[in-house]
Amino acid sequence: MEKYDLIVIGAGNGGLMTACRASKMGLKVLVIERHNLPGGAASSFVRGRFEFDASLHEIPDFGEGEIRGELGHLFDDLGIKVEMLPVKDAFRYIVERDGVRSLDVTFPHGKEKVMNLIREICPEDVEPMEKFFQAYHDMAAGLDYFGSTRGNPDQEVLRTKHANFMRIMSLSAGELFEELGMSKKCIDIMTAYWPYQGTDMYTVDASRYVLMVYGYFINGAFVPRMRSHQLTSAIVNRSVELGCKFLYNTEVTKVLTKNGAVCGVETDRGQTFECTAIASNAFPEVIYSKLLDDKSLVPVYERKKVNARKYGFRAFSVFLGLDASPEEIGIKDYTVFISSSDDSKVIFDDSGTRDGKEFAMDICCLNMAVPDCTPPGTTMAVLTISYTEDAWADVTEENYVKTKREVADRLIDNVEKIMGYNLRDHIEEIEIASPVTFARYMNTPQGSIYGYMSLKWDGMSTRTLVNGMEPTIPGLFFVGGHSSGLSGYFPTYTGGNRTAYQILGYVMGGGK
Numbered sequence: 001m002e003k004y005d006l007i008v009i010g011a012g013n014g015g016l017m018t019a020c021r022a023s024k025m026g027l028k029v030l031v032i033e034r035h036n037l038p039g040g041a042a043s044s045f046v047r048g049r050f051e052f053d054a055s056l057h058e059i060p061d062f063g064e065g066e067i068r069g070e071l072g073h074l075f076d077d078l079g080i081k082v083e084m085l086p087v088k089d090a091f092r093y094i095v096e097r098d099g100v101r102s103l104d105v106t107f108p109h110g111k112e113k114v115m116n117l118i119r120e121i122c123p124e125d126v127e128p129m130e131k132f133f134q135a136y137h138d139m140a141a142g143l144d145y146f147g148s149t150r151g152n153p154d155q156e157v158l159r160t161k162h163a164n165f166m167r168i169m170s171l172s173a174g175e176l177f178e179e180l181g182m183s184k185k186c187i188d189i190m191t192a193y194w195p196y197q198g199t200d201m202y203t204v205d206a207s208r209y210v211l212m213v214y215g216y217f218i219n220g221a222f223v224p225r226m227r228s229h230q231l232t233s234a235i236v237n238r239s240v241e242l243g244c245k246f247l248y249n250t251e252v253t254k255v256l257t258k259n260g261a262v263c264g265v266e267t268d269r270g271q272t273f274e275c276t277a278i279a280s281n282a283f284p285e286v287i288y289s290k291l292l293d294d295k296s297l298v299p300v301y302e303r304k305k306v307n308a309r310k311y312g313f314r315a316f317s318v319f320l321g322l323d324a325s326p327e328e329i330g331i332k333d334y335t336v337f338i339s340s341s342d343d344s345k346v347i348f349d350d351s352g353t354r355d356g357k358e359f360a361m362d363i364c365c366l367n368m369a370v371p372d373c374t375p376p377g378t379t380m381a382v383l384t385i386s387y388t389e390d391a392w393a394d395v396t397e398e399n400y401v402k403t404k405r406e407v408a409d410r411l412i413d414n415v416e417k418i419m420g421y422n423l424r425d426h427i428e429e430i431e432i433a434s435p436v437t438f439a440r441y442m443n444t445p446q447g448s449i450y451g452y453m454s455l456k457w458d459g460m461s462t463r464t465l466v467n468g469m470e471p472t473i474p475g476l477f478f479v480g481g482h483s484s485g486l487s488g489y490f491p492t493y494t495g496g497n498r499t500a501y502q503i504l505g506y507v508m509g510g511g512k
């Protein structure tokens with residue numbers, strides 16, 4: 001029987017990036033994926049004349065030339081080539097309730113443009129915004145320092161060089177914005193990205209939000225020319241060149257252990273593969289409660305942590321293929337966030353059920369970044385809302401289709417009313433994905449699309465600082481939206497890459 005250094009369960013972003021880096025470092029790697037395609041959420045599907053992205057709206061930190069970002073450099077370093085196109089603006093943000101619009105602002109990319117807009121619409125926030133950029137640099141420097149010390153920072157260095165980083169770590173994004181002295185209007189605008197985090201401004205940890213917003217504002221946002229499947233295929237192709245093996249249409253059904261450490265997997269095809277380490281793109285609870293052959297090995301601490309965590313957003317998306325051009329429909333923006341309230345906490349608290357009175361949704365039109373992504377005279381638009389709880393748990397098999405259509409209907413109504421688009425008369429193709437769809441496709445609990453919520457006690461800084469120091473089963477590593485890097489394309493790629501180095505250390509240390 002062939003023995004692998006590393007078996008990766010699942011070919012989502014995290015799994016693929018770990019596999020690619022580990023293969024580049026010379027490890028013998030096998031990736032096992034349930035579906036006939038790699039990518040997990042980073043995939044696409046075709047309906048009629050339209051190829052829809054299953055998830056991606058935008059990715060920060062690619063950039064070209066002087067503004068080549070961290071992700072761009074990571075892809076360069078691994079030799080992964082993908083044509084990425086820039087998205088023009090950061091977002092348009094509309095707050096409207098009962099026909100009364102209280103905010104309508106289009107935010108650009110690039111520090112100079114951002115500052116020009118701030119001077120124009122809220123001049124008293126110029127200084128707080130400068131402090132916000134400084135907060136980013138302090139955060140990034142602190143995290144870099146922690147990374148360089150492998151979890152053993154010098155207290156004196158922390159006290160003298162990273163005091164601001166330590167302070168920011170204890171704050172939520174909303175608290176930080178207040179501390180910086182931002183006006184309510186500026187905080188409202190800075191809050192627009194909150195649906196990308198799945199937590200309101202006073203719950204999400206400042207570090208996570210600051211790093212993401214800075215990435216988008218300064219280096220811009222990007223999309224692959226040919227949907228996220230292009231990104232996925234490029235990583236797979238490069239991994240194969242580097243010697244990695246892939247097994248599709250195969251589900252890992254058992255994680256095998258020996259002497260308290262992982263030693264292999266079994267699949268639904270009856271195969272057994274031996275290995276030294278496992279990187280799981282499947283959630284920890286899936287491994288601990290379903291796949292592990294000896295459940296008594298799960299450390300008490302791990303079990304408690306998994307139980308204490310809250311799942312991230314569960315999404316609902318309506319994919320529309322329209323038989324009219326964006327101009328005919330009146331679409332001018334790439335992303336529009338539409339909210340019934342400027343207070344993310346109000347919406348967050350009301351988003352646990354399907355019939356909440358508040359709403360926050362976005363409409364994303366890929367043609368605005370990739371004009372030829374659909375045939376001439378047509379448009380592709382995706383409408384998305386999210387839930388903070390298991391809002392579809394009570395939907396039965398009998399009323400599933402009806403419920404899906406009702407929710408989709410409401411979203412289309414909202415967009416037609418608020419944006420003034422006529423969508424219904426132009427629908428050529430429509431596909432609807434509910435939390436149930438995402439749960440089935442990604443194999444995530446309750447259809448969580450963002451792993452676990454990024455809370456103050458369990459946010460990005462915390463997970464980064466304790467990464468590698470918390471006990472799991474020897475040889476078992478987690479990658480993907482539920483792991484230390486958190487969710488999103490950037491975090492799952494960079495987190496998967498980092499974990500590959502930890503795995504190399506484990507394998508080279510003879511499984512210790």
Ligand SMILES: Cc1cc2nc3c(=O)[nH]c(=O)nc-3n(C[C@H](O)[C@H](O)[C@H](O)COP(=O)(O)OP(=O)(O)OC[C@H]3O[C@@H](n4cnc5c(N)ncnc54)[C@H](O)[C@@H]3O)c2cc1C
Pocket residue numbers: 009010011012013014015032033034035038039040041042054055056057058059250251252253281282315317384438441442443444449450479480481482487488489490492
């Ligand atoms: C609607 C939507 C919109 C989004 N928009 C954005 C965006 O604009 N920007 C952004 O940065 N992020 C966005 N995200 C989030 C981003 O897509 C995810 O964070 C990321 O793709 C998750 O990657 P992952 O590594 O966690 O793997 P996943 O995508 O969760 O994939 C896990 C893979 O593991 C496989 N698997 C699980 N169990 C097994 C098993 N036992 N055996 C074999 N295979 C298994 C699954 O089949 C799957 O392929 C969006 C997500 C969704 C759903």
